[in-house]
Amino acid sequence: MIDFETSAPATGLLDIDWNHDDPIQVHAYDEHTVVLRQSKKVHYEAPFMFLLFGNERALLLDTGATADSPLRATVDRLIETWRQAHPRETYGLVVAHTHGHGDHVAGDDQFRDRPDTTVVSADLAEVRAYFGLPEEPGAEVPFDLGGRVLTLLASPGHHRASVTVHDPWTGILFTGDTVLPGRLYIEDTDAYLASIRRLVALADATRVTHVVGCHIEMTSRPGRDYPLGATHQPDEHALAMTPADLRAIRDAVEAHATRRGVYRYPDFIVYNRPPVPRMLALVARGLVRKTFHLGQRRAATAWRRRQNSASGQRSSAA
Numbered sequence: 001m002i003d004f005e006t007s008a009p010a011t012g013l014l015d016i017d018w019n020h021d022d023p024i025q026v027h028a029y030d031e032h033t034v035v036l037r038q039s040k041k042v043h044y045e046a047p048f049m050f051l052l053f054g055n056e057r058a059l060l061l062d063t064g065a066t067a068d069s070p071l072r073a074t075v076d077r078l079i080e081t082w083r084q085a086h087p088r089e090t091y092g093l094v095v096a097h098t099h100g101h102g103d104h105v106a107g108d109d110q111f112r113d114r115p116d117t118t119v120v121s122a123d124l125a126e127v128r129a130y131f132g133l134p135e136e137p138g139a140e141v142p143f144d145l146g147g148r149v150l151t152l153l154a155s156p157g158h159h160r161a162s163v164t165v166h167d168p169w170t171g172i173l174f175t176g177d178t179v180l181p182g183r184l185y186i187e188d189t190d191a192y193l194a195s196i197r198r199l200v201a202l203a204d205a206t207r208v209t210h211v212v213g214c215h216i217e218m219t220s221r222p223g224r225d226y227p228l229g230a231t232h233q234p235d236e237h238a239l240a241m242t243p244a245d246l247r248a249i250r251d252a253v254e255a256h257a258t259r260r261g262v263y264r265y266p267d268f269i270v271y272n273r274p275p276v277p278r279m280l281a282l283v284a285r286g287l288v289r290k291t292f293h294l295g296q297r298r299a300a301t302a303w304r305r306r307q308n309s310a311s312g313q314r315s316s317a318a
């Protein structure tokens, strides 16, 4: 049995190079905690997913942005490897979600026929029923993976079924799209404010080492995000944020709670129920960027063709 309660808690690295070479990049934070990221080459959202191992079962948090990703094979392989090191008669898998948006649930169907596996849909009623999460705001419940007892907090605001997961073993707070280095899309400001205050209180009361969301949309230049839909993001902001960032986000949302709009900060951008023109501007910026890149690529290809045919003519003339 692995002692997740009293043995030294895990410390791992998160500031790693996300290279997007493989469809899903796998990073072992520690032996029992795996961070996965879908490649930008497969889907521009490049969401992060997480696999946490306990003594009796593992939790897969999110299934990514595409239905036909190699997620099932990747997770099967990771569980197989883990079980070789930690043999068990049976071992379960629970597939659940940070929230129900399409880029976090698309791979669910891959797990429906997997033995010893429960897929909890991201529907609010089903999330509440499966985890026993009460309806009142700020509700939280323990979720035991076998000696590794997570805390699940209802944290609506970005999405009505948003759930934040705190893992005492690593100290990581998994915040989905509620808190991330990027555009914080707030659908319900009152709910979001209550949720972010709740997360600040949790970070004050317990050990939070990293605040880990599901996307990176900020560059390493303060206040600069990548265009929507960017498929190449050199010099990304680090994935992990801190309890200080939670407080900064709370303060920012408190300051702008009554005004819809877009508010830029060094490590995040608040989209408080953004008015339609602001969203159109975001989409337009992404399209302009994409067209520009396409134009550049076409010009480069045409130039290469001209070079090739010129050198072809030279060699046939020789």
Ligand SMILES: [Zn+2]
Pocket: 045, 047, 101, 103, 104, 177, 214, 215
């Ligand atoms: Zn997302």
